[in-house]
Amino acid sequence: DQQVKQNSPSLSVQEGRISILNCDYTNSMFDYFLWYKKYPAEGPTFLISISSIKDKNEDGRFTVFLNKSAKHLSLHIVPSQPGDSAVYFCAAYPSTGANSKLTFGKGITLSVRP
């Protein structure tokens, strides 16, 4: 049972435009969310996170939005750059905290066209 769902396997955007990557979750116990980026032959790299007490967190070109009632979060990248081309994973912790199991989605492959 996939508790973190990234239903779109891929996304292609033009350089300079906005990339919006979506993530849905089913477990209402999740309350801390992270986005990771992964390049081929490398491990996932932490990108940005958000706690359930917030609805938005911003770090440079990256913004994560959380809609807790809809159990939905999204990662916005503005402006998109070719170096952003990678696989993006959404992940979630339950309310039992940071020492609990981190659950990942299947990932979305983002391609940014020059």
Add this chain to the structure above:
Amino acid sequence: ETGVTQSPTHLIKTRGQQVTLRCSSQSGHNTVSWYQQALGQGPQFIFQYYREEENGRGNFPPRFSGLQFPNYSSELNVNALELDDSALYLCASSLRWTYEQYFGPGTRLTVT
């Protein structure tokens, strides 16, 4: 600051054999988690170690076992390898009570 390192990079084993994968934590990190990433899937949590003890386990059979050493490095051992064990094995280190985990590049295991 040294990042998370894993060895070996690639490994080919035969069904029924045993394998040991190694991980060195990022400097200052005291918690290590292991993940299995099958092709086309996200990382799946295997288990976590803190103070040399297992501190949480995912849905993996007992033939997956681990160790953490006093310097916080860790090993993942898999006995009686099956074809479905072929995957990328990722190690991540973190500080206890913090959310961000920092991943190594992984070990690609192929079981034939």
